[in-house]
Amino acid sequence: MNLAQNNQLVSILLNSIPHKILKFCYFIMLCMVMVSCGNNNNKQTDKDKDDTVVEETENSETTDNKTILFFGDSITAGYGLETTDDAYPAVVQQKIDSLDLNYTVVNSGVSGETSAGGRSRIDWILNQDIEIFLLELGANDGLRGVPLSETRNNLQAIITAVKQKDPSTKIILAGMELPPNMGQDYTSGFRTMYAELAKKNDVVFIPFILKDVGGIAELNQSDGIHPTVKGHEIIANTVWEYLKPLL
Known part of the structure; x- marks a missing residue:
């Protein structure tokens, strides 16, 4: 049987099928096509959802860093350095990054800042969520002879x-010492003031943030007060000793 004869036979068979049955067959075929398309759409939707979940997870991991805030004066600000990347807070960030820890250091140091200046701006600083708060202030008070009280x-x-902003915030108090020319009573009282505050408030205490740096000429700039890049590296190591256990 050739092709023409096959086509003629199919035509005869189709014409012999009642019209209602033929319409029903077409309807069934149409439904099957629609269901198939629907399944494909659902599969695509599920894939899109999976991609969205992955993207949201990645974004969450990227933005889920906790804040460590260094609140201080010119020592924290990195006065006299070519870049704040050499200041000890940035060096601490490098240590954190080397361990792949989800913490971001914020340098909130202001050169010349006194304890009164810090007190006046603390409410604004606390508008952000802070996991660890390091307080390094008071040196400028001491150099100016501000009453210890x-x-x-x-x-x-x-x-x-x-x-009060967040009782769960961990606080580190960095102590400071003064040169002897400020008088023995004043310098002694200044030193013990930090220890007493740390004990009273049950916070982590660094007795002297300039340990192994203060008074050493080669680790300080020409003014004899502000640390060099090498000095800041040593400060970062001192801070890290007390900070690392909190991470």
């Missing part, structure tokens, strides 16, 4: 504000 009250107010 005033410095103590300001530092206490800052600590209190941080705790």
Whole structure:
């Protein structure tokens, strides 16, 4: 049987099928096509959902870093350095990154800042969520001979504000010492003030943030007060000793 004869036979068979049955067959075929398309669309939708979940997870991991805030004066700000990337907060960030930890260091140091200045801006600083708060203030008070009671009250107010904003925030208090020319009574009282504040508030205490740096000429700039790049590396190591256990 040739092709023409086959086509003629198919035509005869189709014409012999009742019209209603033929319409029903067409209807069934149409439904099957629609269901098939629907399944394909659902599969694509599921894939899109999976891609969205992956993307959201990646974004969450990227933005889920906790904040470590360094609140201080010119020592924290990196006064006299060519770039703040050489200041000890940035060096601490490098240590954190080397361990692939989800923490971001924020340098909130202001050159010339006193405890009173820090107290006046603390509420604005606390508009962000802070996991760890390092307080490094008071040196400029001491160099100016500000009464110890005033410095103590300001530092206490800052600590209190941080705790009230979020009691879970971990606080590190960095102590400072003064040169002997400020008088023995004043320098001694200045030193013990930090230890007493740390004990009273049950916070982590760094007795002297300039340990192994203060008073060493080659580790300080020409003013004899502000650390060099090498000095900041040593400060970062001192801070890291107390900070690392909190991470």
